[in-house]
Amino acid sequence: MLTFGDLSEAEAPAVQALLESNPGYTERVSGRPPAPGDGLEVLLDGPPDLTPGQKHCFGAWLDATLVGVVDVLQSWPNQQTAHVGLLLVHGAHEGEGIGRALHDYTLSQVRGWEGVDTLRLGIVETNAAAAEPFWSKLGYRPTGRVVPFIEGPVKTTVAVWTRPLED
Numbered sequence: 001m002l003t004f005g006d007l008s009e010a011e012a013p014a015v016q017a018l019l020e021s022n023p024g025y026t027e028r029v030s031g032r033p034p035a036p037g038d039g040l041e042v043l044l045d046g047p048p049d050l051t052p053g054q055k056h057c058f059g060a061w062l063d064a065t066l067v068g069v070v071d072v073l074q075s076w077p078n079q080q081t082a083h084v085g086l087l088l089v090h091g092a093h094e095g096e097g098i099g100r101a102l103h104d105y106t107l108s109q110v111r112g113w114e115g116v117d118t119l120r121l122g123i124v125e126t127n128a129a130a131a132e133p134f135w136s137k138l139g140y141r142p143t144g145r146v147v148p149f150i151e152g153p154v155k156t157t158v159a160v161w162t163r164p165l166e167d
């Protein structure tokens with residue numbers, strides 16, 4: 001049975017295993033396979049202007065296995081926006097509806113955040129073929145804003161997409 005909940009630093013090994021189950025994402029956006037410490041980074045890292053409590057990580061568990069992770073910044077970059085950093089599903093469980101279910105859970109949490117009415121995310125161009133069909137299905141659309149993205153050897157762009165909290 002699929003269950004959802006908050007993730008904390010204690011779940012770093014489970015997030016690490018999840019990243020390693022679906023290495024293509026890290027390879028496409030960083031030019032290298034997942035490395036030790038990447039799981040903890042998903043749980044802790046954020047933009048420099050973030051204040052404590054603004055970063056939330058939610059997990060989807062299939063029995064005892066973490067099969068999905070999403071990290072969301074509350075009221076960032078502005079009061080009315082929740083920014084989705086990464087949503088990743090276990091490589092052995094893609095195409096089973098877990099991504100949509102974890103997003104639905106995220107929406108239920110964001111509905112409790114005062115003043116937030118918009119969700120926002122960035123699609124890295126080197127990952128666009130994998131990510132765009134999914135985010136389109138979930139109601140996100142490109143804003144037209146495209147900014148440079150550099151991660152190790154990967155020099156590309158990131159496109160900002162948004163959707164209203166309520167359809």
Ligand SMILES: CC(C)(COP(=O)(O)OP(=O)(O)OC[C@H]1O[C@@H](n2cnc3c(N)ncnc32)[C@H](O)[C@@H]1OP(=O)(O)O)[C@@H](O)C(=O)NCCC(=O)NCCS
Pocket residue numbers: 022025085086087088089090093094095096097098099100101127129130131133134137
């Ligand atoms: C993208 C990702 C999160 C999708 O998760 P998933 O659990 O496989 O997606 P779901 O099964 O919940 O699919 C949700 C919907 O998107 C559609 N979809 C998902 N991937 C798709 C693809 N590559 N092409 C076309 N449609 C796709 C599904 O058909 C489904 O549509 P429906 O709900 O209307 O039937 C997963 O493939 C993943 O972890 N990719 C690597 C990480 C990544 O790129 N994340 C996004 C960038 S942050």
